[in-house]
Amino acid sequence: DAPLEIAQLGNDILRRKAQSVERIDDPKIQSAIDNLIATARLKNGVGIAAPQVSRSYRLFIVASRPNERYPDAPEMEPTAMLNPGILSHGEERVKGWEGCLSVPGFRGLVPRYERIEVEYWDRQGRHNVRELSGFIARIFQHELDHLNGILFIDRAE
Numbered sequence: 001d002a003p004l005e006i007a008q009l010g011n012d013i014l015r016r017k018a019q020s021v022e023r024i025d026d027p028k029i030q031s032a033i034d035n036l037i038a039t040a041r042l043k044n045g046v047g048i049a050a051p052q053v054s055r056s057y058r059l060f061i062v063a064s065r066p067n068e069r070y071p072d073a074p075e076m077e078p079t080a081m082l083n084p085g086i087l088s089h090g091e092e093r094v095k096g097w098e099g100c101l102s103v104p105g106f107r108g109l110v111p112r113y114e115r116i117e118v119e120y121w122d123r124q125g126r127h128n129v130r131e132l133s134g135f136i137a138r139i140f141q142h143e144l145d146h147l148n149g150i151l152f153i154d155r156a157e
């Protein structure tokens with residue numbers, strides 16, 4: 001579970017559309033999940049997407065925890081989300097601070113939907129449909145952008 005090299009701004013892999021995961025029980029996918037969780041923890045991230053460690057799969061980790069910008073952020077078990085999507089969202093957008101392990105040294109105020117209904121498959125291959133809001137919804141939208149080659153600086157105001 002060695003933490004992996006993080007692709008930096010300018011690396012073309014960050015601008016590609018990632019490929020859907022075909023077999024969730026593929027050992028390559030399961031080890032990518034373990035490596036992403038280790039990397040997020042080591043780099044103190046609240047999320048990380050597979051393209052950031054140069055694996056162009058539709059897979060990311062959401063690992064919300066309280067931090068200096070979001071002291072009341074929920075503490076959660078790092079969760080792998082495969083082939084994720086937004087099913088519906090509210091109208092309201094909220095601006096919030098974001099950073100990115102692939103864009104070090106920058107912070108930006110990014111508008112995100114406050115409430116979203118999402119689907120994803122978990123690492124056991126189960127289909128999940130969830131309502132997310134607040135900081136976790138923000139992380140989900142930030143990571144989903146990574147799977148579509150979008151970075152928070154493209155949206156920062």
Ligand SMILES: O=C(CSC(=O)[C@H](Cc1ccccc1)CC(F)(F)F)c1ccccc1
Pocket residue numbers: 044045046047048049052067069070097098099100101102138139142143
């Ligand atoms: O922990 C970070 C470091 S940046 C981070 O964790 C990114 C995720 C993220 C941070 C803030 C808002 C949404 C997503 C991780 C990335 F780059 F892999 F996606 C943080 C930065 C700003 C606000 C709150 C927390």
Ligand SMILES: [Zn+2]
Pocket residue numbers: 099100101102142146
């Ligand atoms: Zn990011």
